[in-house]
Amino acid sequence: MARTLREKVIDRLLSLYIVNRCKTKHNMDCISETKLQKLVFYSERKLNRNKYKGFNYRFIKLLFPTYSEELRTDLAVLTDHEILDGPYFKENKKTKMILKDFSELFDRNREIMDVIDSEVDKKALVPTQKLVKNTKRIRWRNGVINDLKNGTPLLYPIEEARANCSFQIDKEALEDLAICLSPKVSEGMEKAFDELRRGRRLTHAEVFG
């Protein structure tokens, strides 16, 4: 089932949060996609074990060995629209502005953020190759992840009804955040306000006749 708008918005916000956590707490200037895929995977896995609904990505077994196409798409959208710098992910001015303005959401969802913080803090500084190797060795049913066929589903979002706790976001904040993280709105706003910045303006009569 496709993610809802609410789930997508939360996923993108939490992904930006992880990039920021790596910089502020661990002084990592940038982070590779492989490492970010692992950090999100471990965070979501731990959240799901606690029945906390935070991240909503679906992960499958692939070469490195956990991968989410939805996470890749989200990161591509965020970098395409300069909300995040890439290809090695790095926060920029827009990332910081968004995280600062919505920091109240992190305070309100402390239980979920504590789980993400602990997973990121444990794994952020582990070299990517070692992290990949460790992930391959994770026990999975009768074997380890590395034994699974490529494409095997590994992790999927828990349903709201089964969760002990879900990421709380009110209607207003969800709208504000969706506007900030929407590529189309960002593009349009940039275009319109750039025209204004350059002094190009129309009168009421020119617009409405």
Add this chain to the structure above:
Amino acid sequence: MRKFSGSYVPEYAPHFSEQLAGLSPDFVDSIEQKIDALTINPYHNTRFMKGQHKGKRKARLNDSDRLAFVICEECRKLGHDRRYNRCSDCDKTPENTLVIGYIIFGHDYKRGFR
């Protein structure tokens, strides 16, 4: 020159005009009415936007569509002119100007959220 109900005078981004071109006449009328209401009190029922859109306000047009704009007097008072908006002709723009920038369509930030 058109008479507005209030003392604020709207000016528009050319892109806003392009956005209007694709809309139904009824919706365009309702947007014009909303802008007229903003000329009376642009602070009423409008909120600051967040993140990279800081320094702009948004007003509700209907259930999902919003209007992004700037109140010049407020922009200068709060220092948004230097930090966020940076209009090149700020010094020539009267205090009572409302700069109407962009219609945020619900389908762009809801359904169009790929």
